[in-house]
Amino acid sequence: MSSVTVRVPAKVNVQLSVGPLREDGYHDLVNVFHAVSIFDEVVAKESESITVTVEGNWADRVPLDDENLAIQAARALAKHAGRTYGVALVIKKAIPVAGGMAGGSADAAGALVACNELWGLGLPFEDLMEIAGDLGSDVPFSMLGGTAVGIGRGEQLSELPTGGQxxxxxxxxxxxxxxxxxxxxxxxxxxxxxxxxxxxxxxxxxxxxxxxxxxxxxxxxxxxxxxxxxxxxxxxxxxxxxxxxxxxxxxxxxxxxxxxxxxxxxxxxxxxxxxxxxxxxxxxxxxxxxxxxxxxxxxx
Missing domain, CATH: 3.30.70.890 (GHMP kinase, C-terminal domain)
Structure with a gap:
């Protein structure tokens, strides 16, 4: 497999309740996530090293270095697998950058799924979710989608039923x-x-x-x-x-x-x-x- 494309959605928080500041610098949250039909695409291609390029809306505002969450996701997955892998990630942006819609988290989730496929790791969803939680509070929901409540930092998810669109x-x-x-x-x-x-x-x-x-x-x-x-x-x-x-x-x-x-x-x-x-x-x-x-x- 020489290329894998993953589509990943934006989110809106229909409830975001923020508790007191904790000693670790985070807040306990009740965070009701809702995935919506604004999508980024993350394309993973074979490469000798881990790189990222960005196309589309707001591309000039996305970091291409170690601050990029998709880069961090690919590296975290390779570390979990215990081997050295390379990937050329191409992010096609439609989710606003720094817009409160989890665009960076979406790209990290997309990179995890795409690299898992490209590298033939076959890791189960639960393993990818564990790695996602270490990357950021919103990344697990970008993996899951649908509607869900997140507690803790927002990363402990329970799916919620919805009665329609x-x-x-x-x-x-x-x-x-x-x-x-x-x-x-x-x-x-x-x-x-x-x-x-x-x-x-x-x-x-x-x-x-x-x-x-x-x-x-x-x-x-x-x-x-x-x-x-x-x-x-x-x-x-x-x-x-x-x-x-x-x-x-x-x-x-x-x-x-x-x-x-x-x-x-x-x-x-x-x-x-x-x-x-x-x-x-x-x-x-x-x-x-x-x-x-x-x-x-x-x-x-």
Whole structure:
């Protein structure tokens, strides 16, 4: 086999509840992930060494050195296998970079699946998930896809049933936001209030909405504890969220650490209309309709 292509989705967090800062620098989370139909493709080709190139949207903003998560994933897999392997990774980007949609984590998941196939390792999914968890909190969900709740750092996953398909619009901002910077701002804002930080709990009404496929109810229960920090760092996002609501979104939320904003629509036609309306405003770079849930990393 000389080449393997893996398709891997973006995510939106329909609930992101953040607990107090832990001694290890992380936070305990209740993180309800939902995979959506904005996909990167990771192509793995035979090579003597491990390299990466990037094509498509935002390609110039993706690191090509050791900071690249796909490079880290390939190296971690080779180390797990106990042999020296090479691969030329080509990432075809469609997921926003530093946009709160797990684009880097998606590429890492894609690299794990693609290299496992290319190198003929035949490692089971469970082994790949263990490696994924060491790479980053969002990487295991990029492997799994669908809808799932993550606890701990977000890497301990349990699949959640959904009663149907949900339709979304994602407003992509100019520039990105560092996840670490947003968490640090969240901690700073909380310290300034001196209020006790509650232990994160899974929202029962949100679970019911997901299970019944009720988009209107789901829109009412979208929550993100990182949103105040993202809005503090990028105040213009408040205008983006308001524009989506004014154009009929059932729910509006910053996706993950931002700055991408997610809007829930009633159906596919409404999502197309909402994306068109937002694209005519000056509050977003582009607006992309999508649906979910969709599968995680898969060979195509």
């Amino acid at each position: 949900f339709h979304w619009v994602f407003a992509v901002a100019e520039g990105g936001l560092s996840t670490a910077t947003v968490y640090a701002e969240c901690d700073r804002l909380r310290a300034a209030t001196s209020a006790e930080i509650p232990w994160p709990q899974l929202s029962d009404p949100l679970l019911e909405a997901l299970g019944s496929g009720d988009a209107r109810k789901l829109g009412a229960y979208l929550t993100n504890d990182l949103q105040p920090a993202a809005l503090k760092l990028r105040p213009q996002l408040a205008h983006t969220l308001e524009a989506g609501r004014e154009h009929g979104a059932l729910g509006a939320i910053v996706s993950g650490s931002g700055p991408t904003c997610a809007f829930l629509a009633t159906d596919a036609a409404h999502a197309d209309q909402l994306a068109t309306a937002l694209s005519t405003t000056n509050v977003t770079r582009t607006a992309i309709p999508a649906h979910g849930p969709v599968p995680g990393a898969v060979v195509v």
